[in-house]
Amino acid sequence: MTGRHDAETTDTRAGTGGADAPHRHAAEHLAPRGGVRLAGVRKTYGAGDNVVHALDGVDLELPAGSFTVVLGPSGSGKTTMLNVVGGIEQATAGTVEVAGQDISGRSPVDLAGFRREHVGFVFQFFNLVPTLTARENVEIIVELTGVGQAKRAPELLAQVGLAERADHFPAQLSGGQQQRVAIARALATDPDLLLADEPTGALDLTTGRQILGVLLDLNRAGRTVVVVTHNASVAQIADTVVTVVDGKIRSVEHQESPADAEAVSW
Numbered sequence: 001m002t003g004r005h006d007a008e009t010t011d012t013r014a015g016t017g018g019a020d021a022p023h024r025h026a027a028e029h030l031a032p033r034g035g036v037r038l039a040g041v042r043k044t045y046g047a048g049d050n051v052v053h054a055l056d057g058v059d060l061e062l063p064a065g066s067f068t069v070v071l072g073p074s075g076s077g078k079t080t081m082l083n084v085v086g087g088i089e090q091a092t093a094g095t096v097e098v099a100g101q102d103i104s105g106r107s108p109v110d111l112a113g114f115r116r117e118h119v120g121f122v123f124q125f126f127n128l129v130p131t132l133t134a135r136e137n138v139e140i141i142v143e144l145t146g147v148g149q150a151k152r153a154p155e156l157l158a159q160v161g162l163a164e165r166a167d168h169f170p171a172q173l174s175g176g177q178q179q180r181v182a183i184a185r186a187l188a189t190d191p192d193l194l195l196a197d198e199p200t201g202a203l204d205l206t207t208g209r210q211i212l213g214v215l216l217d218l219n220r221a222g223r224t225v226v227v228v229t230h231n232a233s234v235a236q237i238a239d240t241v242v243t244v245v246d247g248k249i250r251s252v253e254h255q256e257s258p259a260d261a262e263a264v265s266w
């Protein structure tokens with residue numbers, strides 16, 4: 001595994017630039033955290049003739065501090081795997097360990113508690129509250145979950161390069177800026193693990209690279225990051241590339257020297 005999380009490493013992989021570039025030194029440096037272990041994981045939807053084996057016996061280990069990209073065709077089970085890891089969905093069978101906790105078989109209420117404490121989610125279409133400013137979109141997560149500190153919202157927005165836009169509403173922000181707000185929101189509870197489902201899917205190349213750069217920064221600070229995407233080019237930046245086909249792990253590749261976000265193209 002690469003040592004991208006090493007706080008001593010000189011960072012030459014800046015994936016961002018311009019006036020809104022993240023304040024790189026504002027990022028905290030943490031011990032690697034948020035590792036994942038799946039063993040014999042199955043997720044089945046429906047029954048009888050309509051049964052779908054979305055995950056069909058998945059074994060996977062992602063060390064704390066790793067940056068994983070999950071690839072696979074449409075319907076292969078990528079989102080389901082992300083949701084099982086993040087405690088949005090309960091596995092039908094198997095063991096799911098995340099951030100040192102076994103969450104297999106936990107009730108929906110327990111899983112909600114686990115998510116609040118350990119996981120940050122980033123989605124393709126940002127999912128911001130349109131009537132709240134950038135800062136309020138971050139603060140509301142602290143209010144809703146009771147985890148984290150609302151007063152950190154400006155600091156988190158600065159960390160993703162949006163210090164100057166804290167009082168803007170989503171409609172006043174570009175797609176990439178909205179995605180940065182969404183990332184700051186995901187950080188509000190100080191998660192061990194960041195799970196991103198097609199985080200660049202709605203963005204142009206330049207903006208998408210900036211978002212990947214932000215995710216790399218957060219990974220270097222110690223967080224485990226998992227990105228699900230159709231875009232094979234994004235896999236260049238990962239230290240671990242997982243390919244899922246028909247609910248099964250087709251391959252797990254480790255990359256010694258991942259590229260920086262500038263290398264990604266689509």
Ligand SMILES: Nc1ncnc2c1ncn2[C@@H]1O[C@H](COP(=O)(O)OP(=O)(O)OP(=O)(O)O)[C@@H](O)[C@H]1O
Pocket residue numbers: 045046052053054072073074075076077078079080081230
């Ligand atoms: N809530 C659900 N009820 C029934 N079937 C589901 C449900 N969620 C997912 N599936 C099915 O499980 C399989 C895996 O879906 P999943 O969304 O994980 O795939 P994916 O690889 O993320 O696809 P895409 O790249 O198109 O988003 C698909 O056949 C899908 O139709």
